[in-house]
Amino acid sequence: MSALGRVVRAGVGRRRVQTAVMILTTLMAVTASVLAAGLLVASQAPFDHAFAQQHGAHLTGQFDGTKVTAPQLAATAHASGVTAAAGPFRTLSLRPRTTSGSDPLPAGADLPPMTVVGRASAGGPVDDTVLVDGTWATRPGQIVLAYGGLPLRPGAQLTFPDLPGSPTLTVVGVARSVTDTAEAWVAPAQAEALTAQGSTATYEMLYRFRHAGTDAQVAADRAAITAALPRGAMTGSQSYLTVKLQAVANTMAFVPFVAAFGVLGLLLSVLIIGIVVSGAVGAATRRIGILKSLGFTPAQVVRAYVAQALIPAAIGCVLGVVCGDLLAVPVLGDAGSAYGAGSLTVPLWVDVAVPAAALALVACAALAPALRAGRLRTVEAITVGRTPGAGRGRLVRRLTGRLPVPRAVSLGLANPFAHPARSATMAAAVAFGAVTVTFGVGLALTLGAVQSGRMLNSAGSVVVATGGGQQGPPGAQVVHVGGEPDAPKADPAEVTAALRTQKGTRGFYGTTQAQVSASGVTGATTVVAYQGDSSWGAPEMVSGAWLTGPGQAVVSTRFLRAAGIQVGDTVTLTERGRHVSVRIVGEAFFTVGEGMELLTPTSTLAALGLDSQPSRFNVETEPGTDLAGYLASLNASLDPTGAVAFANTSGTSDLIATMDALVGMLTLMLVAVAGLGVLNTVVLDTRDRVHDLGVLKALGMTPRHTVAMVLTSVAAIGLLAGAAGVPIGVALHAHVTPLMGDAAGITLPPSAISVYHLPDLALLALGGLVIALAGALLPAGWAARTGTATALRTE
Amino acid sequence: MTASAPVIDIRDVSRTYGEGPPALADVTLSVRAGEALAVLGPSGSGKSTLLNLIAGLDRPSTGSVMVDGLHVDELGEAASAKYRRAKIGMVFQFFNLLDDLTVTDNVLLPAQLAGMPRAEARTRAGDLLESLGIDRHARAYPGRLSGGERQRVAVARALMNRPALLLADEPTGALDTASGEDVRELLAELNADGQTIVLVTHDLGLAESCATRTIELVDGRIVRDVATLTVNR
Incomplete structure (x- = not known):
């Protein structure tokens, strides 16, 4: 092995904590980046390939x-x-x-x-x-x-x-x-x-x-066709972009937030690697002097320090590619099988390009401190044992010394001012952590809001099912199977009467459903029909208003896009030769039935000649009502009718559960890296100050005081950086969540985007303090345990 | 404590590090209040180990170390720190002043760690700086002072909590002749005022001028223990 190789190997091996930090940070950044880029590219490839091969219809x-x-x-x-x-x-x-x-x-x-x-x-x-x-x-x-x-x-x-x-x-x-x-x-x-x-x-x-690359271009092409035809001749149209969106929506919804984590991870990597290499140069001034005195050229010194960053970064990149590829498997799922492409994987070029870009960034981050090492004058470097504070922060130290707090605390408060650049980078690491926590918590709250708002049947605490062959939740395919006759359906009028007389009933509405043809939409459309005052159980509106009378309909953004219509337009429903037109009065947020259900009063079904009697009632009870007692009493009343009342429970979405898990994992990884960045900085700082620590201990500073001093030295940074990171995290969340909705073809309601409340923000601001303290705890313990005699001998 | 009561009582103390020969071997030593003990010996003879054991910075492998009635060898880390605050003042060869604290702030440190009231600590620090002739440097940083002045600051800091015992490790080792003489006189004056001192040094002249008693260590054992005639006192 060459002399340079030995120096690099020794440098990597000697700084194990820093090496581990660099591996982890690049691992996290590359994992998220490979996942984001992989999902973006891989999810669209099967459709694009099949579309080109089959000369797919743009419209x-x-x-x-x-x-x-x-x-x-x-x-x-x-x-x-x-x-x-x-x-x-x-x-x-x-x-x-x-x-x-x-x-x-x-x-x-x-x-x-x-x-x-x-x-x-x-x-x-x-x-x-x-x-x-x-x-x-x-x-x-x-x-x-x-x-x-x-x-x-x-x-x-x-x-x-x-x-x-x-x-x-x-x-x-x-x-x-x-x-x-x-x-x-x-x-x-x-x-x-x-x-x-x-x-x-x-x-x-x-x-x-x-x-036909964009919605606008397809719309212009569509307009050219309708202009060549008699007015009203085109009853509906479907853009290939809508079909593509529906095909890749679930996967694409991951891309914005995973990409945001990837960018945060890469920025944090650059910062941490800059800190580590800069610290390594600062702490090894004498070593650099010795290397130069032995004949190392400045270029060799630069290469040695860049390599000391690139080796752990390369390990992190390899591990990150593996993790990113593995995480992509469940997310991509069977997106490829729909087009005969088999199970999808992250493209090879993504696996090569992302780590290459990450390594280039790492090299750039390491280059500046490495160049500083290369420029160090040999004679100066060899005579300097450690980097002194150069007198920075003395005024602050004098001022904090007058504070009515224990001396260990006032010493700790002044420490960040001795190395302002180092403190600034530590603050940046903590701020990144706070941004990540805020962003991650916001995403979890948004996904929670989506989870609770995505279903149409979650309103009310009680559900009454009327039974019969047409029974089924909204969105389910209703199939009448021959053979055994269906159980008779309870008379909705009797159910309504029972609900009205039941003590504790606050309100209720009935629903039923059918599948019909809708203009502009290929295939059957599930119609969910409402009877009674359903305003209290309506899905959250994105625009327009909820149903107030016959001839109206409410649909989701995805339906509007699929049918190429907007609120105010008309949709024609067809069933066995009967046509009924309904006006879209509102755009609601829900994802059940892929968001393609049409909500309308039961009069619409009656006009189509379909059974319009409710098969299900959603019931809201008075506040404080004992649910078990209410259900027992109601079921006793309903018993003669054949209807059954039960507590309303909503299922959970596997997609949202997967997103939640991924958000949690990426947040934890980034926060861990931010904490390790703090740890690395405090380790550097503690090593620089080990001699002073020895003096203080010799003068009677207890281990507890030592820990307090080290923790205090990061606490103020943690508080300030945390407070700075929270608004950035909120802004990032406000930017990314609508993009997630767009990618999935849905418009998120304001309640799913404005998820932060003041107490949450105050707690999140403390997140920076927690990250800083957690990162400093280990070196603080190390400082407390350091032998006084050993520390006093350290130069 | 009476004037003749032992401040330091070391019995059958040995200290070994790993597999090597003992740094100290079966050392028994008693130092009475008001004594100034000089510990002489070549490098590696165990002088610093003995000082570390007395200061509670290290623990004996065998034997016991008692200082001013306290079993120092039985103290934990926190108790040992509190012991140093209350009983010990330390002066080092390279001063060990904190460069980014002013002279006053350096001197105040032991009192602040011990929780002495602020006004009382400031008065005490001012008195010490004045009595040691360095009060004009009170607001200066140690880097601006001469070696002798820095060692005076270190002595002031060591005396801040009125320790029962002043430990000095090669206090003139890093000083030029004039500054060394200055510190030598200071230590002699302190001892004359009743301060018990343990002084580790290579400097035979310092031992002779400051110490009332001298021991010599060779290979971790006391080979000589004699009363010293202090001609300069």
Whole structure:
């Protein structure tokens, strides 16, 4: 091994605490950065790849056949900005029933409505669908199902009891459309045959555009198409960006906050490595002098000190890449399988680029103090045993000496002023820790708010279920299975009467649900219908207002984006040939049912000819009501009706639990690194002062006083840096959480963003003090245990 | 305590470090109040070890160390610190003043650690600085003083809590001849005023001028213990 190599190895081995700190800090920074970059890149890759391969449709348009003809639609292929088009295809919304049994679906199951498209072939210039199983439907009596939809394989049969003659079709294939342009395909002639007499013809057109990278560009392209058609001809459209967002939303929601942790980690790494190398140079002035006197050139000295930072940083990088890759596995989950890409992993280039960037940053951070070491004059360095305080902070020491506090405390208070630069870096480390804690706590509070607000059925402490075959929570797929008859449904009027007379009832409302077709949205839409005064149990509104009368609807941001509409617009609901238009009066926050449910009064279902009687009641009890007693009494009243009352409990989201765990882990890691930064600085400071410590102990300073002095020396820094870090953490949280919502396609309500309250902030401000004290505790103990005689001999 | 009562009573003390030969071997020593004991001996003879044991900075491997009625060898870290505050004043070869504290603040330190009332401590420090002839440097920092002046500050600090015992480790070792003479006179005056002193030194002249008694250590054993004729007193 070369002389330089031996010097580097000895330097790394001698400063074990500092080496461990550098490994940990780079480990944390690289873990978070690899995870953030990996999620960002890997989650989108399968969709992008499949979209390019299948010539996916940038826009899927639905058209009203009464307002536009097929030739007019075909002519839109030449509209401005359109590079390719497919269609028009005849579309139908049909309710199938299984006629053959399979593992997941028994024979005779009524299924939700599905969008069936008449299309001659799987391929084409747009939406070149991939046959996953079987063949394409080319003859009457055949149907191809969309991959990921109904769990049926070729050979299964579906009948359509709502159509004249209840035609039966045989599943001949399963195909994958990257932009979900249909839930099933049939031959064009079959589509004509399935169209009920007197029903309105509807069409689908698929477009690719020259410019479609952003929502605005797609919107402009859409406008060009609608301008070429009669007014009102386009009843709905779906951008590929919406489909992509829905595909990657869950994964993408991780990216903003993990990236924020990554940036914090990298900044903290640079700071800590700067502190460590700077401290190493300061503490080894004589050693540097000896090396130079032995013939080391300034460049060799610089290389030696940069290498002493790069070696532990490289270890941290390797470990960070491994941790980042492992953490990405559960987060990416089955995001890739939807497009046949298999399980996703972090791309190799991310595993190389992130640590390379981290090492470059580390080298830059180490270079400044290393250059200082290289510039040290040999004769001066060799005659200096330790770096003296150079008389800094004497005035403060005199002033603190007059404070009416124990001398150990006043000495500790003045210590930070002896090494202002070192104290500033320690303050920065503590501030980073405080920022992280504030940010992490804020994220946890936001996720808690999202958790409690995401469900629609969590209002009230009691739920009354009316029973019957249509019973199920909002969002569940309601399937009527043949065989045993369903239990009779309780009469909602009797349930309402029982609730009104029950002592302790403060308020209640009923809900039921159905699945219908909604304009602008592919596939069935779950409608949750409300009866009674539901304002007290309404989801949190992002914009607009809650339901106040018939013909209204409330949806989430994700629904608005998917349908390409906004509050004030109208959505047409279709069920068995009946159409009802509802006006969107509000944008609410909820994520249940992927946020794609439509909330409306029960009158909407009645207008569609569906059962509008509530199947569930959410009940709010008077404050102070004994829940067990209330339930016992209510159930006794409800017993004759067949309804059952039970306590309302909401489930938890695995996604939010995963986010919570990740936030907790990254926060702990960053705080630990910040604490280690403090520890490293206090170790340096204590080593510098070991001789003075010996003097003080020889004069009668007890171990407890020594600990008090060391802890006091960081307490003020901890308090000030903590107080400075909290507003930065709050600002970071306010910036990142809306981005998380955007990435997930939802708008977070103000209550989920403004999560900090004054007492919380006061406690968080004390976090800096806790980090500083925790970091200083170990060196304080070491200082207290240091032998006086040994310390007095130390120079 | 009477004038003739032993301030230091060391019995059968040995101190070994690891596998090496004992730094001190079966040392028994008694120092009475008012004595000025000079401990002579070559490097590695055990002088500093003996001083550390008396100051409670180290513990004997065997034997007992009693100072002013206290079993020093049985004290824990905190009790030992309190013992030094109350009973011991220490003067070092290289002064061991805190560079970033003024002369007054250095001298005040032992009193502040002991919790002496502020006004009383300030008066005491002022008196000591005046009596040692360095009151004009009260607001100066140690780095601006000569070696002799710094050692006077160190002595003032050592005397701040009126210790029963003043321990001096090579107090003139880092001083030029004139400053050394200055410190020598100071120690002699203190002893003349009744201060018990244990003085570790290589300087035979210092021992002869300041000490009332001299012991010589060789390889951790007392090889000579004689009364000293202090010609300069």
